[in-house]
Amino acid sequence: MKATILGATGYTGMMLLRILASHPEVKCLVASSRGAAGRPLAEADPGLSPAALASGRLSPVVLSPAEALEDPGDVLFSALPHGASAETCAPVLGRTVVIDLSADFRFRDAGRYRSAYGADPPQARFQEKAVYGLCERYRESIRHASLIANPGCYPTATLLPLLPLLPHLLPGAPIVVNALSGITGAGKKEVINLLYAERTENANAYNPGRRHRHAAEIAEQLGGETLLFTPHLVPLKQGMLVTTTVTVRDASTAVDALDSACSGEPFLVLTGETPPETRHVRGTNQVRIGREVVAKGGYGGEDILILMSAIDNLWKGAAGQAVQNMNIRFGFDETAGLLREADL
Amino acid sequence: MKATILGATGYTGMMLLRILASHPEVKCLVASSRGAAGRPLAEADPGLSPAALASGRLSPVVLSPAEALEDPGDVLFSALPHGASAETCAPVLGRTVVIDLSADFRFRDAGRYRSAYGADPPQARFQEKAVYGLCERYRESIRHASLIANPGCYPTATLLPLLPLLPHLLPGAPIVVNALSGITGAGKKEVINLLYAERTENANAYNPGRRHRHAAEIAEQLGGETLLFTPHLVPLKQGMLVTTTVTVRDASTAVDALDSACSGEPFLVLTGETPPETRHVRGTNQVRIGREVVAKGGYGGEDILILMSAIDNLWKGAAGQAVQNMNIRFGFDETAGLLREADL
Amino acid sequence: MKATILGATGYTGMMLLRILASHPEVKCLVASSRGAAGRPLAEADPGLSPAALASGRLSPVVLSPAEALEDPGDVLFSALPHGASAETCAPVLGRTVVIDLSADFRFRDAGRYRSAYGADPPQARFQEKAVYGLCERYRESIRHASLIANPGCYPTATLLPLLPLLPHLLPGAPIVVNALSGITGAGKKEVINLLYAERTENANAYNPGRRHRHAAEIAEQLGGETLLFTPHLVPLKQGMLVTTTVTVRDASTAVDALDSACSGEPFLVLTGETPPETRHVRGTNQVRIGREVVAKGGYGGEDILILMSAIDNLWKGAAGQAVQNMNIRFGFDETAGLLREADL
């Protein structure tokens, strides 16, 4: 099959390129980028392995998005920014399977998109057709989707352990999510705040409470507004760690629901009472999930459950999940191209 | 005045040495250590400045604890581990002002100490006399104390913004504390889990819920058990960031109480809705405190307040606060030796 | 085939485990360790992927070295410390192909080993049989070797670009090698000097001139003593960067020799005048080599050539090269199990 990447020189696009370059089903892979169009791929992305460059499967030159869209092949991955992504993909929507890594098609509730992104959801007539690509939850819909909205990194790490617990939560009780993100989560942008000298040996919260756009995305999936979501930047290149504190009616039932939801899932790894570490998912598509029960710690004597989940923000949080979505959509082995040992 | 440090070669002890070496009131400073006794100080701690070493104020050789206790001077700082600290200091308790940086005298509730530390509180007859050295809260008692229990790093960063809000919290509602710590918070220990290769580009929670000993210390100060405390290790040498989500009856009254508690305090810096960054307190005794109000986000429609506080775990979280306690106790300017610009 | 690893819980052993777990020719893989014997592998090395653990190819429990040696299979990798390595492998030397990652069999000149390691080379009767496993240089001998001495990390990164230039160097002129190493190069040891807090944001030379044991190993291969080798520790988990300044009779002939030696080599990547970056080899078996000519910069007006080479100290510098040696020895595709995209 042939795959095309829009935005191939950002961090997410580069990771898509690396994963797809050795994917057993992808025989032709086209990289496109506005900024690097016309440059040899080996120069635009000097970290690619000589084996990948010599494989004959990658386009030797980076195309412009317009050139790439002339013949996008079987699947188009868009790693463009929101707004630009939907507009750029519009000409091929409905003709090629599109996996959009931006936020443009993640919301059914247009009001939420509007308040989070400051504009109407783009390409309105395709919004209904989009499937939210949280693989483990919406696998069946993904199999038949022509437009897959790949979830954000924070929502992925937060929702996978949390959604199975929804029926077990005390209604209305605050869901307190504290999340740590690696710096690549902010993209490859020329801004002072992302410089090494600003981020090494530094940590801070940002957009606390409900200010972060991903809070809206999580709330959309939760179907409610009891969410308090505080993300933090910490000195990690890749990695994400989410700690979620919820009130449950009965902890053991809730833990059973979590165990059951993870059972048989190739990428969901339960670590029990041992908190997961981000290094153990670095460079992989795994979600490692730990949990702690504090009996009768809640407001009315209910149990408290603390969920801890770790992903690599560029893998399961972006490019890895996008490829998993492709695998599901095209009927490949769901783990194809995605089995890899983590960093030590 | 003369000051003596027990445990001068651990990270806390080394920081005490650096702060006290240029303190305007300390004319004689003795370093002691079990492991380094008998070695020249310049060799045991090669990072000390030539100016400090040449000042004539520091003992040129590291003493054994026993030697140091023969004449501890006006104030004895103990940076020994809990248990060992109280036992080692016992001979001089009541004769010299002791500032103990271990947990040995932090608890009034012996049961709490016992369940957190697995032993009875040591030196029982001195427990009543100890003052909990959270400077901004217990300043008046500290002025007259002969035994000051210097607080833990997590409790310091958590309690300073939280205690003023206690009267404004919804009773019984969970207090959710998520905290990030620099690696020096774990001490200078020869353990695999603290190696560079284990900690760089890695993050994980540990002892979630109520398992960490500092959860007991915080709970003791809060006087209740609605605390959920999840600490995390992140790749920072020095630094601590605490994010606390609480339910308040009325956010604006609560914010007023916070502002009022910080007013006039030389080390408490309010950053308003801008979340504090750990680099801005690195190498200083400051506590930077930000906050976010989420109106009507609580269980019963109450307001939610998110507090974010940053300290340097070795300064305000340990050695800096210990010196601040000395300054208060001896009637020095409270900021003496503690005004210093942060890391960039 | 069946492979056995001695010392599977150190950094090198863990990396061997990860590479071999997905090697297409290894059907059975046994991990052994003195410290972890008897523990489930999933617990001794919690970072292994669930896919690897479920593959049925790995021994589910860590064996003791003695147990492992009862039936080591077709190839035995020893990641034990020098001295212990040769002694432990002795019983199977000559019966099983042994790839020794320690220094025990790297030297032909016993005097060099003795002055570097402070003891006679162990297992003297096997010393003659050992082949120095610098793959690109000794490939033909490796094909028939029963005992392969896997080179050290510094020697690998230094020698691969340098050996082809030997005939072109000005005889006697100093070869100045400055090298930077990631911290895993020092092993997984419980020592203060390797703690995160000691190594982050810190750099220093160590064992300068000729004091490092690897200086002896490099000198053995160079066949002379004009080497000045100064290694440095920098804040990298994995990675090694070597900068070598040599005087050559004619730069363009020397560059041709370098180009020619790298031609067709799957793991040697020439970057020309662009200095290589360690991230581009992180997690791969590549050696990236750049060079700079300074015309007539030498003592007598000769040209100067500056070689810059980057490897991952745990891959090409240890476990990766060991597997490459196995591939050569057993007639597999030399890149089997070793093609992998680098870190971004």
Place this chain on the structure above:
Amino acid sequence: MKATILGATGYTGMMLLRILASHPEVKCLVASSRGAAGRPLAEADPGLSPAALASGRLSPVVLSPAEALEDPGDVLFSALPHGASAETCAPVLGRTVVIDLSADFRFRDAGRYRSAYGADPPQARFQEKAVYGLCERYRESIRHASLIANPGCYPTATLLPLLPLLPHLLPGAPIVVNALSGITGAGKKEVINLLYAERTENANAYNPGRRHRHAAEIAEQLGGETLLFTPHLVPLKQGMLVTTTVTVRDASTAVDALDSACSGEPFLVLTGETPPETRHVRGTNQVRIGREVVAKGGYGGEDILILMSAIDNLWKGAAGQAVQNMNIRFGFDETAGLLREADL
């Protein structure tokens, strides 16, 4: 006295601000910046301590360079880029003491400046008057200078141990300098190559041989061209480590010359055969210098001397040395405002 800083929001300017804010002789300190003009200082540089901001010594608002030059006070520090620096300072040259941290006045040899910086040296009529502000070498000239060209970071770390050895070097033998720099050495610039995600866990040489502008500056001071200078970027925020390998006629005479040059110098710290560590100079104005002798290691049997020097690139490599120059020029204690304990 009154001091003014041009370029106060770059890393060097911010460090000048921090050092001067607590300098005992500076009673009025004005910050100026093109980009931040008109903004409150507390907002433009949020890391300044509350004590400094409340001291009444700092201008509360950032001025434009033009405003600042109306009344620059007793001393003007320029942390502007080369070219812009000389042009902006021109109106006050000769009227106010100017300490220029750019390269504009560092060269006597205009040809060298031209080939390194691609333009004629600016403000030609002042070039003769400028004194190269390498404090320990040119102290007497600095006392009377009205224009001080503050040295570059690499030249400072390289030259201080090397210049005393010049008479002892084997003439013509290559001087091989390998240097590691922290990322702040590249300034506070919005470029991809300086992002956290590009620099963490990464190392590379750049501008090897003689391509770096500082090679020209070092060569100017050495008075010859046998220099081979290869700088490297490593993951350090602040810090610089230089390893210099030279051929000397007699090592013990050379070491004596080094010892003698450092004797009595408050900021030069000899560490003997123990290589210096960058953390021990972090946040200080120290130069720590170690050395290793390799007897008879040279081309003709001469001795080799390896010098290792560590500085903080923002202190002794920029702002700290600039303040030291001010102290010398105005007859203050040379260490005023510059004695500070290093990072642990």
